[in-house]
Amino acid sequence: MYDVAIIGAGxxxxxxxxxxxxxxxxxxxxxxxSIAGGGSGAAxxxxxxxxxxxxxxxxxxxxxxxxxxxxxxxxxxxxxxxxPLLHVAQDEDDSKILQEYKKNSSLTLLNPSSExxxxxxxxxxEMESVSINAGIVNAEAMCKALCKSAAFIQEKVxxxxxxxxxxxxxxxxxxxxxxxxxxxxxxxxxxxxxQLRGIWGHRIDVKTTTQNSHSIHQFVSISPSSxxxxxxxxxxxxxxxxxxxxxxxxxxxxxxxxxEKASRTINLENIEVVKDYMGLRSGSFDYMPLVGPLVMSSExxxxxxxxxxxxxxxxxxxTYYPNLTMINGNGGYGFVLxxxxxxxxxxxxxxxxxxxxxxxxxxxxxxxxKKTH
Numbered sequence: 001m002y003d004v005a006i007i008g009a010g011x012x013x014x015x016x017x018x019x020x021x022x023x024x025x026x027x028x029x030x031x032x033x034s035i036a037g038g039g040s041g042a043a044x045x046x047x048x049x050x051x052x053x054x055x056x057x058x059x060x061x062x063x064x065x066x067x068x069x070x071x072x073x074x075x076x077x078x079x080x081x082x083x084p085l086l087h088v089a090q091d092e093d094d095s096k097i098l099q100e101y102k103k104n105s106s107l108t109l110l111n112p113s114s115e116x117x118x119x120x121x122x123x124x125x126e127m128e129s130v131s132i133n134a135g136i137v138n139a140e141a142m143c144k145a146l147c148k149s150a151a152f153i154q155e156k157v158x159x160x161x162x163x164x165x166x167x168x169x170x171x172x173x174x175x176x177x178x179x180x181x182x183x184x185x186x187x188x189x190x191x192x193x194x195q196l197r198g199i200w201g202h203r204i205d206v207k208t209t210t211q212n213s214h215s216i217h218q219f220v221s222i223s224p225s226s227x228x229x230x231x232x233x234x235x236x237x238x239x240x241x242x243x244x245x246x247x248x249x250x251x252x253x254x255x256x257x258x259x260e261k262a263s264r265t266i267n268l269e270n271i272e273v274v275k276d277y278m279g280l281r282s283g284s285f286d287y288m289p290l291v292g293p294l295v296m297s298s299e300x301x302x303x304x305x306x307x308x309x310x311x312x313x314x315x316x317x318x319t320y321y322p323n324l325t326m327i328n329g330n331g332g333y334g335f336v337l338x339x340x341x342x343x344x345x346x347x348x349x350x351x352x353x354x355x356x357x358x359x360x361x362x363x364x365x366x367x368x369x370k371k372t373h
Contacts, residue, residue: 002028004349005167005175006150007157007188009033010040011139011334012327013181014146015342018075021149023350028175029147032156036143038183042201042279044221044233045139045335047072047080049107051087051130053100056358057287061333062106064340065134071339072137079142081224084110085134088124088218088265095128107132116214124218124265136215136223137335160188162322177349180294180326184282185243189321191297193368194361196290196329198280200240202254203233205275208268219261229274232262235281235332242280251276284329286363291327291341292348292355293320295365301373308373313366315357325349326361 004020006013009031021027031037047069050061072080089095102109110131117125153173160178161168167178180188184198207229216222223231234257240249255273262268284290299319300306306317327345330337347353357363 001166002026002151002173002175004028004177004179005030005169005173006179006181007031007160008181008183009035009143009147009152010038010181010183011036011043011143011338012183012330012342013179014143015338016179016181016327016345017150018146019342019346020349023346027150028153028173029150030153030155030157030169032154034154035147035152036140037279038185039201039279039281040143040334041140042203042233042277043139043281043332043334044203044223044231045137045142046085046215046217046221046223047135047137047336048085048087048215048217049132049336050333051098051101053097060288060358061336064333064337067340067343068336068338069135072135072142076137076142076145079138079145080135081137081226082133082135083213083215083224084113084116085132085215085217086112086116086120087130088120088216089128090218098128098130102130105130113213116212116216119210119212120216120266121264134215139335142335157188162324167323177323177325179345180324181328183328184241184280189294189324191294191365193297193365194294195364196282196284198241199235199283199331200242200249201233201235201279201281201332202258203231203277204255204258204273205229205231205277206259206268207272207274209270210266210268212266216265218265220258220265222262222266232258233277234258234261249278251278254278281331281334282328283331287331288329289327289337289341289359290329290361290364291325291345292360292362293325295319295362296321297365297369300365301369308366308369315360315362315366318362318365
């Protein structure tokens with residue numbers, strides 16, 4: 001019997017495993033592949049905020065960025081590479097957003113160094129940009145380090161049944177609590193309101209004689225150099241899904257796209273692609289992540305006392321799956337959001353601390369019920 005079973009070994013699941021194991025819980029992490037074998041392993045793992053005018057997602061990502069930088073530095077300094085981040089506008093509209101961001105940002109802004117200005121293209125130099133202190137982590141190594149104190153079970157979860165006060169997993173394992181961190185690959189609980197969008201990610205490691213000391217974001221993300229190698233990555237294909245596509249993903253076309261987009265920003269010389277990383281990342285349809293308990297739709301709809309057409313739904317009146325929570329939908333900000341959201345979920349599971357309604361999965365049930373009932 002485990003205290004907690006986490007289904008999914010991406011950055012979300014591994015971050016929750018770390019939090020709960022550090023709290024003294026007996027934790028098991030299940031995944032049909034390996035640790036960081038999906039979208040998390042293909043991520044560039046840049047730690048950066050969202051550069052936009054405002055909104056709930058920007059505020060959440062700002063808090064998560066500050067928290068996660070401190071978290072990685074405190075717990076896994078050997079896997080964190082601190083480096084200045086240069087974010088370059090893509091067009092004139094984006095330039096106006098960055099101008100507004102710089103006026104209101106509470107982060108310390110940097111002046112781009114002469115070194116980075118020598119590397120980036122003339123067009124990129126002419127665009128508005130923002131530079132801050134940021135970082136990048138080793139994606140696969142970080143996930144494995146976070147899972148170190150948990151049992152890892154490489155097995156696809158086919159059945160998940162609650163009986164006699166605990167969860168029965170594949171008719172072989174039992175856990176008091178279950179956390180779903182399955183990304184966009186699987187949906188164990190077939191709830192009609194819960195829809196996530198898969199976004200295909202592709203990253204390449206490139207050997208080049210160009211030395212780059214910064215993280216650079218414009219059309220793609222470009223990492224600092226390490227032993228003559230840098231990474232170029234993007235969450236760039238919302239149409240391809242490995243489980244439904246009729247044709248396999250065109251790796252060479254993906255490489256060409258990444259290199260072409262990178263060339264608009266930085267002058268890379270003597271390029272050799274040495275490795276590809278690919279995987280499906282998970283986003284939500286309102287772009288905010290999902291953290292917290294899942295609503296049982298059939299049971300909740302039977303409650304005649306609930307008004308599903310109100311502007312301010314009462315989430316506490318809903319019926320929820322017992323001892324079942326989820327963490328998902330981080331999009332391209334997984335390594336920024338995961339430590340922050342995992343701490344939030346741990347406090348909910350262990351201390352029943354409330355989670356902001358802005359990220360609760362119940363918000364999707366409320367919208368679905370209002371439209372369909």
